[in-house]
Amino acid sequence: MTTLTPFLPVKQNSLRMALVIARREIRDSFRDWRIILPIFLLTLAFPALMNFTARRAIAFADQYGAEIIATQLIPFLLLVVGFFPMSFSLIIALETFVGEKERNSLEPLLASPLTNTELYAGKMLAALAPPLTASYLGMSVYMFSLWINLAWRPEPELIIQVMLLTTVQGVIMVAAAVVVSSQATSVRAANLLASFIIVPMALLIQFEAGALFWGNHAGLWWLIVGLGLTAVVLIRMGLYVFNREELLGRDIDQIRLGWMFQVYWRRLSGQGWNGRFPRPLAWYRETLTIFPTLLQPIGMLLLAFGGAVLFGIWLAYQYTLPPDMQAELTGANMAANLEQYAFLLTALPIVIILQNVRVIALQALLGVFTFGVLAVLIFMLPWGVMAFLATQFYLAGQNPFQFLLAAFVPHALLEFPALLITTAAILRWQVVIIHPSPDHTLSENFLMRMADFTRIFLGVGLPLLITAAFVEAHITTHVLQMIYG
Template identity: 65%
Template sequence: MKPIPLKRDDWRMAAVVARREIKDSFRDWRIMTPIILLTVFFPALMNFAAGRMMAFVSNYGAQIIATQLIPFLLLVVGFFPMSFSLIIALETFVGEKERKSLEPLLATPLTDYQLYLGKMIAVLVPPLLAAYLGMAVYLVGLYVNLGWTPSFQLLGQTTLLTTVQGVIMVAAAVVISSQTTSVRAANLLASFIIVPMALLIQGEAAALFWGNHVGLWWLILALSITAVVLIRMGLHLFKREELMGRDLDEVRLGWILSEFWAVMSGRRENNGRYPNPFRWYRQTLSLIPQLGRPAATLTLALLGALGMGVALAFVYRLPPDMLASFTSERIAANLDQLQIVARGLPLAIFMQNVRVLVLMALLGTFTFGILGILVFMLPWVIVGFAAGQIFLAGENPFLFLVATILPHAIFELPAILLAASAALRWHLTVIAPPPDRTLSEAFVATSAEFARVFIGLTLPLLLVAAFVEAYITPQVLLAVYGN
């Protein structure tokens, strides 16, 4: 992924665009009237609700419930003005394009980066100021009416959450506005922004209610990374030539299937002719060097998952009777029972691994690869947890890992790493497509390359690993832990 060369002059010119757009927004009564109402009326309503809630619960001696819910109302007060930013953001490009007011701005000598940043800052500033003002009005009302003041940590967390959520909504909405051809389509796609953010507010409410401030700091970090990814994605995808040259969106299913098959079958690299199997495998193996960075990322995730599993084992120690099942004698006894069902294990193991990898690939397509990485990490967390429990049971965890994991991991780990790396490369194409391809072309091509790696390399290795895990790994375990 290439770095974005932003210079000081880019920020200066973006500020020029932002000032122009902000002045236009403040002059538009259709924008300012709802913002002012949400800033003044809604905090007053929340103050009234907080007062009634405190009066109600005080009759039952449950003031702590209202005290824990008051910070949630502070989040809601900041969220409502920020949600209004979606309307402004969706109008930034596609709305002006429909009104024929975008062409003069696109004709200026501004770069795509400067124009995009200026538009995004202009959309973000009015709702963000309204959110801060609304939160201030709400806090002043609480102090006057109830004498309640937030702690410095709580105030900082709610302010940061409001800011980061606003940046995420604006960045995502501006990306949608720059990639759609009508305001109607942009408004329909906006539901993919507002619904997750509304669900996120509920999760934040639960964290505030239980006082989980450490979890909120981690959430702020995750949301900040998401905001940076969305901003970077918009900078990579925005091209004024495509914005003016695209008048109609259509799903070209035939083109998608033909492009996918051309890349997966190897016809694209073989001048339109089907390659023989040896040439197809050489083409597929040539994709492996392109998986270097995704593989390095996943290797770090694997090591982190193992460490997390070990840490969880020490935090959540199993009871002594359950720890006894990790001793050498119990492991050998369990292996004797395993031999009874060994014949049906290879197919079951193979299908389970295939299902997990397909699920990982599908989940990552709409989460920028995040859910795919989490699915990849989950088995290694379990392995680390088991190794930690083995240590707590008085056994050698390294001997356990070598005996239970290493025999089939020689084949299974490269297979999983290849598939996961190809899937992550496919998922990240949405954030930064190659400069010589459109987003749709790059997305279809990398999905086909994932299919090549999965079918040509991963499936054969998984099949071998399944037989090794079913027949050889138990024998190694018997040799290590048997009498």
């Protein structure tokens, strides 16, 4: 046996550690012909094929004097040439993250001094570097051969956009693959789950193709920013799920509906571990303790509210109603309309309540898939419309504040806080995936925040909305009559 020298801790450099991981992974990928051969073909043969396609398309379109169509096709093919090798990043990522778990080679790595972030960064780099290089190389081959054959030179802006799009798409695919891998214990299961990445990516490519075809470069810049933000969110999520505790501590192949319901119900009902439920007053007191945690989302929503109002005003100036319609926009007309539909007033509160509940359900549902973005947009919508209408009144020579006071203020005094608080709870729940509490698992975090939202909705939001609906039907209408009648 060799002599064992005393253990000496070594100083660690995170980048060096990540590169050690990346180097091993890349070397491993390069030894797998199933990865290397297609990448090689897509780097060299595919650009040549696309080049041929571009030339044939131009020749064909030229016959009918539609060269503009063919010209617009060339940038799209550049995008395709870049994307195809990049798509391998998804395969490599699934292999490197979940494959390692499946082959039991992950645990020795987790027992080493590597931090979760170093391991994650190394694997990300390994999954991105070969396809990204192939992608850039493929695009260069394509552009070079088009320059030789057709003397076509892309604008620098186009090159930058396509390269950025390809890169950010790769990062998204790899970051999403990490999230998918965390929910699978075999490459096969991960491949099945990967359709959640491939399908949106395919749709994205079509959208990008449309933007390129129409030459909408500003739209592409916005898309790059949006995708960049998505990548950041997914990386943040990936960093959370790719850790020792989550990787080895969970039995993730089972859907435990009973457990899920238990976590949710306990949090919602306030049921203690002794099985006792709190009294209603105690439940309310507990619910109110959630409020301080809503301050941040409320602040964000107030900003969104301000943005919606400004956007409504801006829109009203952009699309001012024609004079004949402006003439109709009087308080007297509103009051007359109201009288016409007076028979509906009895049913109005129920209609209003149902509509508001439906909107909140929609916010909750769509927000889950968009990290709360659509929930915020839906929240902004009525206030934007309100500002738009008030500005139209102003542009028609009416007093917008009188209009707001008559048509909105009485019930909005209750409806606005109700929607603000409920949406804040939705937002707090839906962003938990990006920033979960370290004391609980991701699923626990999600279920507990969902229960908190339900508590806020049932305990605060719904009673306020019901009251607001009655105020809208029975008081706002009277105020409107008083002011304009």
